[in-house]
Amino acid sequence: MKFGLFGGAQAVPGEAVTEATLGYHEYGEYIQLAEKLGYSSAWLVEHHFTGFSQLSATLNYISYLAGRTSTIRLGTAVTVVPWHNPVLLAEQVATIDQLSKGRFDFGVGKGYRFNEFHGFNIDPAELGPIYEEAMGIIKRSFTETDRWSYKSDRWQFNDIIVEPPVVQKPYPPLWQGAGSEPSIRRAAQEGYNLLLDQMAPFETVGERVKIFQDECARVGRAYDPYAIGITRGLLVANDAAARDYKHGFRNKFINSVQTLAKDPRLQARAYNPTASGLDAREISERSAVIGNSQEMADRVGRLYDIGIRQMFLHDLCADHTRLNEALHQFAEEVMPHFADDRKIGGARKAAAAE
Secondary structure: OEEEEEEOOEOOOOOOOOOOOOOHHHHHHHHHHHHHHOOOEEEEOOOOOOOOOEOOOHHHHHHHHHHHOOOOEEEEOOEEHHHOOHHHHHHHHHHHHHHOOOOEEEEEEOOOOHHHHHHOOOOHHHHHHHHHHHHHHHHHHHHOOOOEEEEOOOOEEEEEOOOOOOOOOOOOOEEEEOOOHHHHHHHHHOOOEEEEOOOOOHHHHHHHHHHHHHHHHHHOOOOOHHHEEEEEEEEEOOOHHHHHHHHHHHHHHHHHHHHHHOEOOOEOOOOOOOOOOOOHHHHHHHHOEEEOHHHHHHHHHHHHHOOOOEEEEEOOOOOHHHHHHHHHHHHHHOHHHHOOHHHHHHHHHHHHHO
16 A cells, blocks of 8 residues: 655644644655655645635645655645646646656646635636636647647637646646546546545445446546545544544534535535534544554555555644654554555455454
8 A cells, every 4th residue: 555645734823723833844844754754645735715824836835845855756636727727737737747757646626615716706617617628728738749729718828839848648647536426437537546535434435436446447447446545534543632632623624624615605515524414523433544553554454445555644733743753653553564465455354254
C-alpha cells in the first residue's frame, strides 16, 4: 500500500479549524518530515472565502513544496476547475510538472461549497458544462504541439501554443473526485483515477470501489488498484482522553465545512455528511483511521480487504507537536504492516480463515 497526506496550510493565526496553526512554512516542514518517513504523496486542497484562511492559491503553494522536496508526489485534491481560465491553468500545471521533475498529480473537480459558487457568481447548474469544456481545453493544451485556436460561447483562444511542455506524457495523472455512481462510472469511462472522500463509512467505500472496478471492465479499461485513492481522517489516539480530544476537533471541522457548503435556498445542496442522522463522533468512528497503532492497523486492513491500495491521511490536530508525533507513530508502527502487497494478502487471508 501507499500512504500519503491530505490537507493544507493556514496562513493567518486564529482559531484552528483545519491543519491547525501550521503556517505556510511550518506546513512545508511537515511535508518534508513526511517525505523522510516514507509517505508517498501530499495532496492539497483548494478553497476560497472560508474565513479561516484555508489554502486558496494551491498551485502556487505546490510550486513551493516542489522546491522543498525531492521524492514525494504532490497533488491537488482537488483543483476546482470552474474557477479557472483553462489555458492559464494548463500552463501552471505544466510549470509544476517541470519544477517537480514529473511528481505532480492533477486532481480535479467541480466544487461543492455554496459559499464559493456564490462568491464567484457562478450558477451551480453551470458547473457541469463549464467543467467538461474546460477539461477538454486543458487536455488539448497538454497534447497539441502546433499552434491552435478555439472558440465557444464561453472561451476563445487564438493561435496559441501552451508552454512549458509537461514532463509526464501525455499529461500528469488525472484524478477526479467522485462519490455518486454516475460520477464514478464517468471517471472510469474517461480514464481518470478516482478520489474518494474521507466521510463515507467502510461499507460505502466498498460499494464505490466495486462500481469503479465494474465500469473499468465494462469499457475495456485495465483495472489498476492504485488508480483509487481515498482520504481518511487520521486520529491517532492512544487513550480515551486523546480520542475525545480528536473527536472534538473533528466535530468543529465537519460543522465548519457543512456551514460553508449549505445552499440557503436548497439546504445542503451537495455535501451533507450528517444527513444520515449521525453526529461527527459517529462519522469518525465509522470512517476514520482512529485509535492506537493496532486499532489503526485494523482499520487500514479493512480498507485493504475491500480493494484500497492508496490512502491519504488528514490529521486534524491543533498542536504542531502532536501532528509530528502522529506522523511518526503511523509511519513506524502501522505502515510496515502494509509494505508488501503479496505478504499482506496472504496474511489477511490466513487470519480470515482462522
